[in-house]
Amino acid sequence: MSEVQTLSHGLGGFADLRHWHETLNARSYGHALLAAARADERIVCLGADLSQPTQTHLFRDALPDRFFMLGIQEANMVGVAGGMARTGDIPFAHSFCVFITRRVFDQIAMQAAYPKLPVKLVGFMPGLTTELGVSHQAIDDIALMRSLPNMAVIEPAGPAQIGAAVAAALDYDGPVYLRLETSWAEPDESEPLMPLTLGKGQVLREGEDVAILASGLMVAQALQAANMLAEGGVSASVVNMASIKPLDRDLVIRLARSHKAMLTAENHSIVGGLGAAVAETLAIGGIGLSFAMIGIQDVFAEGASLDYLLDKHKMNASHIASKARQLLCGMG
Amino acid sequence: MTRNVPSVPELEQRAQNLRRHVVRMIQKVKVGYLLQGLGAADLFAALYLGELRLDADQPNWFDRDRLLLSTAHNTAIFYAAFVEAGLIPPEALGTYTDDGSPLEVNASERLGTMVEATCGSLGQGLSVAIGMALTLRRRGSNSRVYVVLGDGELQEGQVWEAALSAGGFGLDNLCMIIDRNYLQVEGHTDQVVAMDPIGAKFEAFGWNAIDIDGNNMADIVQALDSARATKGAPTVIVAEIVPGAGIPFLEGQMAHVAFLSPEDGERALAILEEAA
Numbered sequence: 291m292s293e294v295q296t297l298s299h300g301l302g303g304f305a306d307l308r309h310w311h312e313t314l315n316a317r318s319y320g321h322a323l324l325a326a327a328r329a330d331e332r333i334v335c336l337g338a339d340l341s342q343p344t345q346t347h348l349f350r351d352a353l354p355d356r357f358f359m360l361g362i363q364e365a366n367m368v369g370v371a372g373g374m375a376r377t378g379d380i381p382f383a384h385s386f387c388v389f390i391t392r393r394v395f396d397q398i399a400m401q402a403a404y405p406k407l408p409v410k411l412v413g414f415m416p417g418l419t420t421e422l423g424v425s426h427q428a429i430d431d432i433a434l435m436r437s438l439p440n441m442a443v444i445e446p447a448g449p450a451q452i453g454a455a456v457a458a459a460l461d462y463d464g465p466v467y468l469r470l471e472t473s474w475a476e477p478d479e480s481e482p483l484m485p486l487t488l489g490k491g492q493v494l495r496e497g498e499d500v501a502i503l504a505s506g507l508m509v510a511q512a513l514q515a516a517n518m519l520a521e522g523g524v525s526a527s528v529v530n531m532a533s534i535k536p537l538d539r540d541l542v543i544r545l546a547r548s549h550k551a552m553l554t555a556e557n558h559s560i561v562g563g564l565g566a567a568v569a570e571t572l573a574i575g576g577i578g579l580s581f582a583m584i585g586i587q588d589v590f591a592e593g594a595s596l597d598y599l600l601d602k603h604k605m606n607a608s609h610i611a612s613k614a615r616q617l618l619c620g621m622g
Numbered sequence: 623m624t625r626n627v628p629s630v631p632e633l634e635q636r637a638q639n640l641r642r643h644v645v646r647m648i649q650k651v652k653v654g655y656l657l658q659g660l661g662a663a664d665l666f667a668a669l670y671l672g673e674l675r676l677d678a679d680q681p682n683w684f685d686r687d688r689l690l691l692s693t694a695h696n697t698a699i700f701y702a703a704f705v706e707a708g709l710i711p712p713e714a715l716g717t718y719t720d721d722g723s724p725l726e727v728n729a730s731e732r733l734g735t736m737v738e739a740t741c742g743s744l745g746q747g748l749s750v751a752i753g754m755a756l757t758l759r760r761r762g763s764n765s766r767v768y769v770v771l772g773d774g775e776l777q778e779g780q781v782w783e784a785a786l787s788a789g790g791f792g793l794d795n796l797c798m799i800i801d802r803n804y805l806q807v808e809g810h811t812d813q814v815v816a817m818d819p820i821g822a823k824f825e826a827f828g829w830n831a832i833d834i835d836g837n838n839m840a841d842i843v844q845a846l847d848s849a850r851a852t853k854g855a856p857t858v859i860v861a862e863i864v865p866g867a868g869i870p871f872l873e874g875q876m877a878h879v880a881f882l883s884p885e886d887g888e889r890a891l892a893i894l895e896e897a898a
Contacts, residue, residue: 334757358756361790363783366749370787373753376739378684378761381753397780400743401750405731
């Protein structure tokens with residue numbers, strides 16, 4: 291995706307480096323956004339109900355003159371965000387993943403992506419992370435956002451990468467879809483912070499047999515799968531592909547050349563998401579190797595617990611490990 | 623920058639100039655948004671040649687007034703107004719809809735800042751205008767935002783989300799004009815979806831609503847004055863428009879896109895010359 295290029299910390303401004311530091315060190319989205327907004331007065335916050343679930347109540351209470359509650363009207367919110375961005379602001383618009391993407395696809399295409407405005411769309415509750423049911427399960431949001439020219443898509447791997455994800459979103463002078471998890475409200479403070487650079491994947495574990503490329507909550511499942519594989523003498527690399535668009539194509543090709551098999555793991559449909567992006571890269575690169583995509587296999591899910599659904603859709607660590615073994619045996 | 627205040631007869635004269643451009647552009651492409659363009663000529667003259675504070679030398683001037691054409695397709699009149707306001711050169715009209723020309727059938731920002739947002743996917747313009755109005759108000763600018771919607775466009779749900787929102791925010795720097803020309807692809811708007819009373823609906827949403835004859839320049843100017851004087855609420859001007867206004871043999875014709883033969887084009891231009 292050559293059209294998405296980062297500015298070097300340009301858009302966010304961050305004249306006061308303390309706030310840049312504060313944003314990068316934040317372990318919750320709400321704190322990361324607030325710190326960024328304190329550093330750059332162009333940052334405004336838009337909500338469609340859901341302040342608490344999107345952690346934007348912090349912004350609302352601290353900077354009320356830059357907080358705009360639109361109510362339950364996502365289509366209008368995206369248009370309003372476009373108008374604000376055209377007038378010099380950097381709007382962050384919030385809802386659940388499914389409503390900030392699928393419900394408002396045309397509004398995003400016309401009022402954020404086509405004009406390449408710095409509208410940051412922030413979605414919570416990705417994929418299977420809700421018991422509410424199919425209405426709230428965003429299984430195609432990455433596919434939709436990835437298909438739009440100019441749009442960048444970021445899915446951090448956990449609270450330790452939240453601050454870097456917000457900074458990366460600000461670092462790009464264009465529209466961004468930020469896919470976040472609600473359960474990250476109470477992070478583990480002892481976990482080391484993770485960097486995030488747009489267009490770069492991050493190798494978390496180096497192995498030789500199989501490379502597992504994952505995003506979001508599937509990074510933890512992939513790491514767990516790598517441990518399981520190691521017990522059986524299989525060595526796995528695990529890569530955090532938090533920047534889904536632009537994708538780190540060089541890294542994908544390098545890993546494909548240095549491993550016998552490759553797996554992608556995403557909390558999303560296998561149609562149009564991370565797995566598809568990696569598969570496109572391999573095909574265009576002319577690289578053939580054993581390959582499989584862990585994710586929702588082109589079906590709708592249902593309201594149930596995350597553990598249940600990850601098992602049912604063959605997405606948890608055991609299933610990842612088992613698929614990796616099958617690939618390596620040529621049975622994948 | 624102060625507002626340019628030409629007299630009503632001056633604006634009427636300039637509306638006729640706009641109509642000439644519209645006829646020539648549609649004559650060239652043979653089929654297009656002729657009836658809507660002629661119908662809205664008085665509105666566009668009042669807006670671009672009187673009401674809006676623009677600076678042709680500084681198209682990105684922050685405190686300019688902004689106008690969005692939400693339907694984006696009534697471009698013969700839109701581009702004609704740009705020429706008369708000095709925002710694009712007159713010769714640009716000769717490239718209308720040509721391959722590679724920034725004067726597309728539906729206006730896009732390829733043309734420049736004067737197309738304040740790329741619309742055309744119906745129902746979106748009011749939301750964008752609200753975003754601009756909110757930011758301008760927060761930053762203490764006295765610039766105003768105008769958005770022109772088609773009457774058929776009111777059938778889009780997003781318009782009503784936005785109407786609720788603008789009323790709730792009390793955006794008195796926002797003025798919406800409904801181009802009530804009764805034309806949509808399917809036919810007469812009232813036969814597709816009954817929409818009256820329009821003004822009263824917006825009033826119920828917290829707007830100041832004004833019904834006018836959109837081909838009466840004095841009415842238009844007075845309504846824009848009233849919108850500017852209104853505090854605490856956005857204004858909607860519901861402008862009744864006669865499609866084809868100004869050319870008797872076209873007036874009242876109902877076609878979303880109309881054909882204009884070279885002969886009819888010449889007849890129309892002759893009528894406009896005579897009126898001048």
